[in-house]
Each structure stands twice: as structure tokens, then as C-alpha cells.
Amino acid sequence: MVAIVLAQRFPLMSLACCLESLRIANREAGKISFTRTILTADDGPATSSSGIPLTPDAILSDVRFAPIVLVLSSYRPEEACQPLFLGWLRKQYRRGAIVGCVDTASYILAQANILGAHKVAAHRETLSSYREILKSVALLDQLVAADDRIVSSAGGVATLDMMLGVISRFSGKALAERVAYVLNYRPLAADAKSAETSPEGTIARVERRLARLIELMQSHLETPIDVATICRMAHVPPATAHRLFHRYxxxxxxxxxxxxxxxxxxxxxxxxxxxxxxVAAKVGFEDASAFARAFRRMFGSLPSSFRRHGNEPEIIGSHKVERYRAMRCSAETTPKSTP
Structure with missing residues (x-):
């Protein structure tokens, strides 16, 4: 059985990659090779990051052991790190389960203390922060990873590559290739799977001087130092640094x-x-108002507004839904005038 555990704001595309790959694997094998159940980290309904709600098939306590456990999360994974869920994850791993993490779920597995020295892929937007927060975890700037009983995906379409790896592991490479064929998907080559995905990681392979400068900047976000000092520490002349940043x-x-x-x-x-x-202090702003102004200049909203609404546009808010329903109800109950 494959237990797919959804955190609140789970990534819908990753869930589709998991479900469709398992469904097609069963169809192409001509038998039920993979059963699956959908769980949620809090045993209640979960809503995707795109606003789609989903009711779980069972609660955590219903599943004593699942050979494969996949945890999907995106925004605010720390909210899923409740003792009941973390304990359940530890039990699954101790009993021999293969445990997978998608997108930001590496944070959840780290809080469950099951990652150890295993290498895991993480979403590029979280890498610098997670490397600071999860210092004992080997986070990789790549799309997918498999390290013993820990499998991982940076999220998005790369989740399909993680699933093809799981299918190959349990049912053979031929079935995994057939699943990819049916899905009209060309699996990533081995070098692409391990390729660095962040812009900084890509630059590091091309221009080492620039990589040294960026690494120093990233290590001094909370206590910023002037660019001249960074150039001196990186052994890069200031004029060269300016030329490199403008070029790339x-x-x-x-x-x-x-x-x-x-x-x-x-x-x-x-x-x-x-x-x-x-938050302002953690990125080197002593003055909250100066931080707010800088944040607004870059992202177009104040920090408080961003925290309430996020950076994704609202598709249709609940208040708009209610107003729409009221308008529909009014239109349906109001007699139409005849000419």
C-alpha cells in the first residue's frame, strides 16, 4: 500500500503525479500492484495550495503500516509538524517503510527525526533557508533523490520522476518506462536529475568567483556586511564583482x-x-518601517498584506463566492418582466 499524506496547502500537481502514475502502473501490469490511501496530517480535510479541498480516505491511526509513505506539502510545512503525525511517521519508518518527501516535506521529515544523514532534494525556493534551519540534513539542489529508504522530489513535475523510481524499485524498470510512455512523459536523464536547479547553483558551475560572492551574501543575511568586504573575503576585485553581477x-x-x-x-x-x-531583524533591517518600504518596492505589497494574502492572486475569494450565489439566487427568484 502507498499512503499519500497531505499537509494543508499541499501541491495539487504533485498529488496528480502520484495518483496517475500508480493508476497507470496497475493498468499496465494487469493487476493491482499498488493500492493507495490518502491521509492528511491532521486527519481532517486538506485544501491544496490552489484552493481545491480533499477529504482523506482514512485517518492516521487506521494505517498501522504502509510499505510506502509519501508526504506532500508546500506552504507552511511547520503547521503539519504536530506530535501525533510526527510520531506516526517515525513508526512507519522504524517498521521499514520507504518514506518520500515532496517539495517542502523535507522539513516535516527532519522534524520527525527520520532523515539522519540521508540526502534529500528540496525545492529551490527553500534551499538557503532550510540549509540554515536544518543544519544536520544533507539538502540537495537537485530535482529528485533516492537514498536508501528515503526518496524525495523538489516538487512539481519532478514528482513524476520520483514516482517512476518507486515503481521501478518495486515492479521493475520496464513497467516504469511503460507508465512514462502512457503519460507522454520523457523521464529525466540521470545527469538532469542531479543537476543543480537554482540559478545560483547553475552559475557556480560556470563562474566560481560569482558563486563565492553569492555564498558570502547568503551567509550574512541577518548581519549584512558591505559589498567591499564581501569582495575582499571572496578575493574578487570590486570592479570584477560589478561586471560579473551585471553580466549574469x-x-x-x-x-x-x-x-x-x-x-x-x-x-x-x-x-x-x-x-x-x-522577520525584519533576521534579514538585517533594524528599522521595521525601512524594511516595509524595501519589501513593498520589491514585491508590490507590504509585509503584513503579503502574510495575509500570499503572493498568489486570489482566483475567487469566499466573499465573492457568497455574493455570486446571492446574485444567482436573486436572479432565479425575481420574476422576469414580459415585453
Whole structure:
């Protein structure tokens, strides 16, 4: 059995990759090779990051053991880290389950203390923050990874590659290839799976001097240092640093540094409960108002507004739904005038 566990705001595309690959594997095998059940981290309904609600098939306590456990999460994974769920995950792993994490679920598995020294793929937007928070975990800047009984995906379409690996492991490479064929999907080559996915990771293979500068910036987000000092520490002349940043990012080193700090702030606002003043301090802003102005210039909204609404546009808010229903009801009950 495959137990697919959804955290609140789970990624819908990743869920589809899991479900469809298992369904097609059963069809092509001509037998039920994989049964599956959908669970949620809190045993209640879960809503995807795109606003689609889903009711679980069972509760955690109903599943004593699942040979394969896949955890899917995206925004605010820390909210899923409740003792009951983390304990359930530990039991599954101790009993021999293969455990998979998708997108930000590496954070959840780390909090369950089951990652150990295993290498896991993580979403590129979380890498710098998670490497600071989860210092004992080997987080990889790549699309998928498989390390003994831990499998992982950075999220999105890469989840399908993770699933093809699981199918191959249990039912053979031929079936996995057939699933990919039916889905009109060309699996990633081995070098693409392990390729660095972040812009910084790609640059590191091309321009080592620029990589050293960026690494120093990332390690001094909370206590910023001036660009001249960073250049001196990286053994890169300031003029060369300016030329490299303009060549690869079309911006100056100082603006790129500010961008890194504000992107970290954006992640903290969306994925932690830290007060805005603490978020500002963690990215090197002593003055909260100065932080708010800089954040608005970059992202078009104040930190408080971003925390309430996120950075994705509302498709149709609940208040709009209610107004729409009221309008429909009124239209249906109001007699039409005859000419």
C-alpha cells in the first residue's frame, strides 16, 4: 500500500503525479500492484495550495503500516509538524517503510527525526533557508533523490520522476518506462536529475568567483556586511564583482544582496509565525518601517498584506463566492418582466 499524506496547502500537481502514475502502473501490469490511501496530517480535510479541498480516505491511526509513505506539502510545512503525525511517521519508518518527501516535506521529515544523514532534494525556493534551519540534513539542489529508504522530489513535475523510481524499485524498470510512455512523459536523464536547479547553483558551475560572492551574501543575511568586504573575503576585485553581477543578473552586487535578503524575508513571512519585526531583524533591517518600504518596492505589497494574502492572486475569494450565489439566487427568484 502507498499512503499519500497531505499537509494543508499541499501541491495539487504533485498529488496528480502520484495518483496517475500508480493508476497507470496497475493498468499496465494487469493487476493491482499498488493500492493507495490518502491521509492528511491532521486527519481532517486538506485544501491544496490552489484552493481545491480533499477529504482523506482514512485517518492516521487506521494505517498501522504502509510499505510506502509519501508526504506532500508546500506552504507552511511547520503547521503539519504536530506530535501525533510526527510520531506516526517515525513508526512507519522504524517498521521499514520507504518514506518520500515532496517539495517542502523535507522539513516535516527532519522534524520527525527520520532523515539522519540521508540526502534529500528540496525545492529551490527553500534551499538557503532550510540549509540554515536544518543544519544536520544533507539538502540537495537537485530535482529528485533516492537514498536508501528515503526518496524525495523538489516538487512539481519532478514528482513524476520520483514516482517512476518507486515503481521501478518495486515492479521493475520496464513497467516504469511503460507508465512514462502512457503519460507522454520523457523521464529525466540521470545527469538532469542531479543537476543543480537554482540559478545560483547553475552559475557556480560556470563562474566560481560569482558563486563565492553569492555564498558570502547568503551567509550574512541577518548581519549584512558591505559589498567591499564581501569582495575582499571572496578575493574578487570590486570592479570584477560589478561586471560579473551585471553580466549574469543585470544588476549591481548591492541590489542583488538586498534581493536575497528580501526573498528570505518573503519566505519567512509565508512559512513561519515570526512577528514582522523579527522577520525584519533576521534579514538585517533594524528599522521595521525601512524594511516595509524595501519589501513593498520589491514585491508590490507590504509585509503584513503579503502574510495575509500570499503572493498568489486570489482566483475567487469566499466573499465573492457568497455574493455570486446571492446574485444567482436573486436572479432565479425575481420574476422576469414580459415585453
Amino acid at each position: 543578473f543585470d544588476t549591481s552586487p548591492s541590489r542583488y544582496y538586498t534581493k536575497l535578503r528580501l526573498e528570505r524575508a518573503q519566505w519567512l513571512l509565508g512559512n513561519s509565525a515570526l512577528p514582522i519585526s523579527e
